[in-house]
């Protein structure tokens with residue numbers, strides 16, 4: 001199987017919460033991606049079989065949702081909010097700082113596969129702007145200095 | 161996670177358990193938890209609807225539709241199952257309140273879903289949380305599991321003979337999915353392309369069954385209404401605008417954050433006192449009063465009570481409660497550009513006025529801010545945005561057009577200041593790549 005047995009069993013169980021087979025599709029794609037890093041051809045085939053739909057239909061759904069990706073990303077995906085409340089409190093500088101620190105552009109990945117970077121729309125941290133998410137972790141009230149500390153922490157976390 | 165703030169003018173109803181550990185079921189029970197459901201069971205459908213109508217609760221998701229009325233539209237009898245759908249997609253820029261409710265008081269949302277369900281004789285509710293809020297999905301999963309473990313959900317809840325199931329669900333990144341019909345599509349496992357209305361969800365919703373869709377804050381208000389009484393809640397606010405709201409204060413203020421204030425609270429006071437005034441000693445230039453889609457107010461227009469009707473009268477909207485404050489150093493062209501960039505990114509592409517309109521507006525505003533604007537662009541921006549209004553398949557087109565029109569109308573001079581390759585008067589080093597068009 002492409003995903004762990006545990007995840008597959010979780011999907012089987014969770015699909016019972018809905019009257020149709022495909023209903024859990026969107027979360028299923030996200031959880032599959034969380035485990036595998038991205039939605040590979042094999043992952044798409046697995047999900048298609050699981051919900052009994054054509055692969056094309058699965059790809060059609062994937063292309064709609066901005067968090068879903070069919071391309072590998074870095075281990076830590078750094079997502080800096082560029083929307084209004086963050087912009088007003090300096091997110092352009094934060095974004096530029098991250099890009100420069102990591103040496104990558106929007107949607108790029110570092111050569112060692114450690115980090116990728118993305119500018120994203122509002123992540124619901126407007127009152128604690130500027131903000132970013134690294135994978136699912138929120139980091140708020142950012143300054144360039146704070147960003148450096150945070151990136152270093154992820155770097156050392158992964159070398160443990 | 162996110163820091164909590166407070167101010168003496170706050171009236172804490174929905175936020176009263178914030179910071180108290182109420183995500184834990186035992187703590188929640190110590191704060192009147194699950195008493196409202198039990199009371200609702202004894203009130204019956206009509207009793208619940210009566211209280212909610214009396215409370216003058218209006219939807220906190222954006223449109224401000226009276227909740228009790230929405231619930232009463234659901235047909236009494238239905239061949240297909242009925243559903244409650246809680247909208248926790250929270251993605252309107254400026255809005256960060258549902259996040260706090262889901263983090264600090266998830267059981268109140270569950271209770272709200274159950275009570276909403278009881279009022280329409282549904283047996284199932286779904287709580288949809290945006291994909292980025294994974295930690296909140298985990299909190300909600302635990303809260304639901306705990307409630308099942310005590311028999312508060314599932315078969316024969318509180319010995320009433322009534323069965324009620326609540327399930328969690330999550331998105332995967334899409335603002336448009338917050339629109340109620342797109343939300344249902346997404347929950348059914350599809351792309352979030354909206355549905356045509358009528359029929360309205362109250363009649364034909366999830367999997368064809370009658371469905372009520374409400375915002376997290378709306379549903380979290382319901383248990384308090386049931387316990388405190390509709391009249392008590394109504395009196396907290398202004399006529400036809402019952403209760404309090406979680407206002408998300410952001411932008412150029414000294415103390416940003418989420419504050420719960422009575423509806424009708426004065427906007428100027430909110431900025432100057434609650435949020436500690438405009439930062440760095442700067443002056444106020446403009447305010448977006450209810451999330452990015454609402455028309456901006458100028459500094460001269462902020463003596464207004466923050467409720468649905470007063471803001472409507474002032475030419476804007478209360479929307480989702482996201483109050484974004486702009487100081488006098490802000491470039492309004494850039495602000496308009498950033499708003500449009502967002503709506504262009506989020507347009508689902510289904511209908512032409514929105515898909516093409518947001519794209520054209522984004523490109524024009526980009527060029528304009530970069531110094532490549534020509535005079536006729538200003539009228540064109542306004543003309544195009546005005547022609548999107550009411551002509552799109554869902555309200556996202558309006559959401560993109562409304563702030564744009566207000567900014568062009570109220571800050572036309574700032575557009576003129578950018579003309580003929582002049583550098584942005586508010587920023588250094590912005591003159592860039594793009595050529596000046598003749």
Ligand SMILES: Cc1cc2nc3c(=O)[nH]c(=O)nc-3n(C[C@H](O)[C@H](O)[C@H](O)COP(=O)(O)O)c2cc1C
Pocket residue numbers: 218219220221222223224225227247248249250251252335336337338339340341373374375376378379554555556559
């Ligand atoms: C483009 C768009 C995005 C929306 N996003 C949200 C959202 O994130 N959360 C929300 O509660 N309502 C959102 N709404 C409003 C919903 O369509 C719906 O009116 C609301 O959930 C109803 O709940 P209420 O009556 O409790 O406000 C959005 C509407 C539009 C047009």
Ligand code: SF4
Pocket residue numbers: 336354506507508509510511512514515552553554555556557
């Ligand atoms: S208005 Fe925009 S978001 Fe709504 S249906 Fe049309 S293209 Fe899609």
Ligand code: FES
Pocket residue numbers: 081082083084085086087121122123124125126129131253254255
């Ligand atoms: S605008 Fe950045 S989190 Fe909302």
